[in-house]
Amino acid sequence: MTTATPVLDALAARATSLDDADPLAPLRERFLLPEGVVYLDGNSLGALPAAVPPAMADAVRRQWGTDLIRSWNDNAWWQAPLRVGDAIGHLIGAAPGQTVAGDSTSVQLFNALSAAVRLRPGRPLLLTDPAHFPTDQYIADSVARLFGLEVRRIPAAGLPGFLAEEGHRVAVAGYSPVDYRTGELHDVPGTTRAVQRAGALMLWDLCHAAGALPVRLDELGVDLAVGCGYKYLSGGPGAPAFLYVAERHQAAFDHPITGWNGHSEPFGLSGGYTPAEGVGRARIGTPPILSLLALEAALTAFEGVDMELVRAKSLSLTGFFQDCADTLLAGLGFGDVTPREPGRRGSQVVLRHPEAYAMVQALAARGVVGDMRAPDLLRFGVNALYISHREVLDAVRQLREVTTDGEHWQERFRLRTTVT
Amino acid sequence: MTTATPVLDALAARATSLDDADPLAPLRERFLLPEGVVYLDGNSLGALPAAVPPAMADAVRRQWGTDLIRSWNDNAWWQAPLRVGDAIGHLIGAAPGQTVAGDSTSVQLFNALSAAVRLRPGRPLLLTDPAHFPTDQYIADSVARLFGLEVRRIPAAGLPGFLAEEGHRVAVAGYSPVDYRTGELHDVPGTTRAVQRAGALMLWDLCHAAGALPVRLDELGVDLAVGCGYKYLSGGPGAPAFLYVAERHQAAFDHPITGWNGHSEPFGLSGGYTPAEGVGRARIGTPPILSLLALEAALTAFEGVDMELVRAKSLSLTGFFQDCADTLLAGLGFGDVTPREPGRRGSQVVLRHPEAYAMVQALAARGVVGDMRAPDLLRFGVNALYISHREVLDAVRQLREVTTDGEHWQERFRLRTTVT
Numbered sequence: 011m012t013t014a015t016p017v018l019d020a021l022a023a024r025a026t027s028l029d030d031a032d033p034l035a036p037l038r039e040r041f042l043l044p045e046g047v048v049y050l051d052g053n054s055l056g057a058l059p060a061a062v063p064p065a066m067a068d069a070v071r072r073q074w075g076t077d078l079i080r081s082w083n084d085n086a087w088w089q090a091p092l093r094v095g096d097a098i099g100h101l102i103g104a105a106p107g108q109t110v111a112g113d114s115t116s117v118q119l120f121n122a123l124s125a126a127v128r129l130r131p132g133r134p135l136l137l138t139d140p141a142h143f144p145t146d147q148y149i150a151d152s153v154a155r156l157f158g159l160e161v162r163r164i165p166a167a168g169l170p171g172f173l174a175e176e177g178h179r180v181a182v183a184g185y186s187p188v189d190y191r192t193g194e195l196h197d198v199p200g201t202t203r204a205v206q207r208a209g210a211l212m213l214w215d216l217c218h219a220a221g222a223l224p225v226r227l228d229e230l231g232v233d234l235a236v237g238c239g240y241k242y243l244s245g246g247p248g249a250p251a252f253l254y255v256a257e258r259h260q261a262a263f264d265h266p267i268t269g270w271n272g273h274s275e276p277f278g279l280s281g282g283y284t285p286a287e288g289v290g291r292a293r294i295g296t297p298p299i300l301s302l303l304a305l306e307a308a309l310t311a312f313e314g315v316d317m318e319l320v321r322a323k324s325l326s327l328t329g330f331f332q333d334c335a336d337t338l339l340a341g342l343g344f345g346d347v348t349p350r351e352p353g354r355r356g357s358q359v360v361l362r363h364p365e366a367y368a369m370v371q372a373l374a375a376r377g378v379v380g381d382m383r384a385p386d387l388l389r390f391g392v393n394a395l396y397i398s399h400r401e402v403l404d405a406v407r408q409l410r411e412v413t414t415d416g417e418h419w420q421e422r423f424r425l426r427t428t429v430t
Numbered sequence: 431m432t433t434a435t436p437v438l439d440a441l442a443a444r445a446t447s448l449d450d451a452d453p454l455a456p457l458r459e460r461f462l463l464p465e466g467v468v469y470l471d472g473n474s475l476g477a478l479p480a481a482v483p484p485a486m487a488d489a490v491r492r493q494w495g496t497d498l499i500r501s502w503n504d505n506a507w508w509q510a511p512l513r514v515g516d517a518i519g520h521l522i523g524a525a526p527g528q529t530v531a532g533d534s535t536s537v538q539l540f541n542a543l544s545a546a547v548r549l550r551p552g553r554p555l556l557l558t559d560p561a562h563f564p565t566d567q568y569i570a571d572s573v574a575r576l577f578g579l580e581v582r583r584i585p586a587a588g589l590p591g592f593l594a595e596e597g598h599r600v601a602v603a604g605y606s607p608v609d610y611r612t613g614e615l616h617d618v619p620g621t622t623r624a625v626q627r628a629g630a631l632m633l634w635d636l637c638h639a640a641g642a643l644p645v646r647l648d649e650l651g652v653d654l655a656v657g658c659g660y661k662y663l664s665g666g667p668g669a670p671a672f673l674y675v676a677e678r679h680q681a682a683f684d685h686p687i688t689g690w691n692g693h694s695e696p697f698g699l700s701g702g703y704t705p706a707e708g709v710g711r712a713r714i715g716t717p718p719i720l721s722l723l724a725l726e727a728a729l730t731a732f733e734g735v736d737m738e739l740v741r742a743k744s745l746s747l748t749g750f751f752q753d754c755a756d757t758l759l760a761g762l763g764f765g766d767v768t769p770r771e772p773g774r775r776g777s778q779v780v781l782r783h784p785e786a787y788a789m790v791q792a793l794a795a796r797g798v799v800g801d802m803r804a805p806d807l808l809r810f811g812v813n814a815l816y817i818s819h820r821e822v823l824d825a826v827r828q829l830r831e832v833t834t835d836g837e838h839w840q841e842r843f844r845l846r847t848t849v850t
Contacts, residue, residue: 042491042495044495044496044498047498049498051498051499054499055494055498055499055502057495057498058490058491058494058495062490063487063490063491063495066486066487066490066720067483067486067487070478070482070483070486070666070724071462071478071483073667074475074478074666074667075462075464075477075478075483076464078464078467078469078471078475078477078799079471079474079475079799079801080794080799081475081667082475082667087667087668113533113534113537113715114533114689114714114715114716114717114718115715115716116687116688116689116690116691116714116715117533117537117687117689117714117715120686120687140701142701143690143699144690144693144699144700144701144703145688145689145690145715147701147702147703148688148689148690148693148702148703149687149688149689151688151702151703152686152687152688152703153686155686156576156686163701238716240716246490246494246719246720247493247494247501247502247507247716247718247719247720248507248716248717248718248719248720248722249718250718251715266540266572266573266575266576267536267537267540267569267572268536268565268568268569268571268572269534269536269537269565269568269569270536270563270564270565270568271536273564273568277804278804279563279564279803279804280564281560281562281564281567281583282567282568282571283564283567283568283571283572294534294536294537295533295534295535295536295537295565295671296534296535296658296660296667296668297534297668298534298667298668298669298670298718298720298721298722299666299667299668299721300486300666300667300668300718300720300721300724301718301719301720301721302668302718304490304720374500379498379499379500381499383699384697384698384699
């Protein structure tokens with residue numbers, strides 16, 4: 011089964027026209043993407059920035075191998091968590107001195123939620139989204155257990171209503187701007203206002219937002235934020251996470267993982283913990299410098315990039331994806347998941363299909379890389395720094411071919427016979 | 431001022447003879463040390479193993495750049511924390527399935543001490559060494575505060591006496607085999623027995639032991655252990671740490687940083703935390719893969735290496751250092767810090783001198799790298815995998831020259847005039 015040429019031709023012409031007019035198109039050269047691959051999984055692991063391999067070689071051979079221990083000073087390893095933090099802060103609307111890079115999102119969440127609870131004593135509730143990424147829910151449960159509090163799972167849409175009733179009992183609300191499964195973008199300013207009006211603290215998990223769309227932490231008066239370095243920031247597998255602590259909260263930011271790197275005099279080696287001034291107190295132990303320097307090099311891909319243009323292109327890519335899907339996947343059993351309204355869309359498009367798993371495998375065999383989330387979601391992320399409209403069309407066209415040619419059935423059969 | 435040639439000649443002859451008979455001498459080729467440097471700071475940052483640069487290049491270019499997201503399966507990134515954990519376990523006397531690599535020592539300490547407190551409910555005391563590395567003390571204080579317990583700082587030597595009186599009230603004792611300042615090696619078997627006889631749990635911080643001397647965790651029946659990857663394991667700056675949980679404690683190991691990587695079905699994405707079976711439950715968030723793979727490559731430097739031979743050579747090196755110091759530094763104002771008895775010595779030699787700081791700087795300018803710990807300790811670590819007796823003699827000889835020529839005074843003057 012093939013698609014009428016005129017339909018494809020029209021989509022191809024539109025893709026070409028959009029790509030030709032794309033002011034961000036030259037950024038693709040800042041990434042090393044393998045030949046023949048359409049990479050729509052940058053929302054899970056960002057592609058390799060071209061700046062990383064030489065930076066890593068230098069970090070390993072010269073900084074570690076030759077300069078050895080003195081690199082902590084001479085190559086400014088010691089300052090890396092705050093330096094990289096500020097570089098991330100620049101992309102999420104945070105003035106310098108409020109963001110620290112290091113550890114994993116889970117660890118940062120643990121410290122941030124615990125500190126939030128201490129900033130709001132006497133309030134027994136932690137709020138989170140029942141659709142939140144699991145680790146956010148697990149950590150909320152764990153922090154609640156430690157402090158004798160209670161977690162309430164309130165969908166983002168129901169938050170204003172809940173807060174009107176119970177807001178005075180809420181210590182902190184931890185949500186994500188973008189639903190990691192559906193790609194829905196929530197109302198970040200409205201939610202922040204509603205939570206703060208109730209006297210609670212707003213914690214945003216920016217894993218699916220940082221580097222994908224403008225986040226105006228300072229402007230919105232957000233209290234706390236965390237996020238990972240390996241999705242749209244393209245910092246490498248398991249790249250260090252980050253934590254944002256609004257300046258006004260720093261002096262009272264009292265977190266439980268009091269590692270020596272957060273001490274006011276880390277080399278004074280005193281037996282009692284006195285936190286550093288500023289966001290540096292949120293540092294924990296010795297950070298994984300190689301991964302941190304890879305992230306730092308990766309962030310140079312954003313140099314001179316206007317996040318408003320990134321957002322505009324991202325919406326153009328996801329909107330075009332939806333148009334292609336409407337045209338090419340009609341009648342093939344796909345369900346629509348991601349909102350159509352641009353203001354409610356993150357930087358991914360999600361489709362529903364009962365054969366999602368096998369389809370994603372069959373697509374990967376063709377060089378189109380997306381991923382799936384159980385039980386039936388196909389997820390395609392677009393990173394506006396390196397994805398083109400032509401690639402989006404190519405992905406949808408190949409998904410159509412996989413489906414109409416029954417390749418996913420073959421894939422499913424192969425999986426059944428090879429996986430025990 | 432020069433030293434009589436016969437004295438130096440005798441020491442040089444002994445160094446040559448010891449090096450010639452050294453069965454570990456060929457291991458030096460497994461490290462890339464810069465020319466003209468005597469590196470006695472491997473107890474702070476291990477030297478670069480030759481296996482690391484190609485492994486890093488492969489991890490960056492092929493695994494991340496080309497294989498992209500599928501590396502989690504195809505290049506076994508997902509298994510790395512347990513695989514690297516087992517490789518470390520092999521060096522510390524832990525059978526497979528009890529050690530996990532990841533995060534920092536501070537984070538691992540936090541999880542381990544918290545879990546220990548939950549394993550010993552009703553016991554209000556946490557013990558630690560007043561001479562313990564600061565982060566161990568800070569984290570103990572923080573855990574005690576969270577759980578409403580009390581930290582008692584008891585010197586390792588006074589532990590048996592304290593336990594005889596108060597042992598029934600102790601939940602966990604966290605100590606280090608080696609004093610990071612003095613280089614003194616404590617009685618690991620005796621302390622472990624005394625703590626456990628009191629019904630408490632024994633947690634060892636192996637930062638200054640792993641890779642430096644045999645640690646027999648399983649044989650001694652140790653309960654918990656942590657350690658870093660960047661000292662004698664030479665895993666790179668800020669290399670991931672490790673956590674050992676004895677098999678018998680794993681089913682009840684209930685730690686507070688419940689990240690999604692420790693879930694029994696991490697990709698089931700359920701909203702409630704069910705810990706994985708085994709030590710895998712101690713995994714937290716997504717680990718920094720580049721740093722983790724650097725550590726894994728570094729550990730290949732230990733392949734086929736008998737830790738008993740490492741210990742024997744380490745003692746030979748530190749003993750020879752002490753002999754050289756006795757001969758060459760006599761009358762120059764140095765105080766002895768590290769014990770003379772081999773059984774009470776870790777893998778470093780520490781000297782006391784009021785001008786320690788300037789001396790270490792002046793030595794570094796000559797290519798002899800040690801470090802200092804305030805206020806007056808000069809610290810020289812020996813890694814038996816890449817340090818020779820000739821280098822030890824060279825270091826002490828140069829320290830003599832620095833002192834007798836007054837180079838440290840010049841260094842001190844320079845520091846005073848350049849540091850504001």
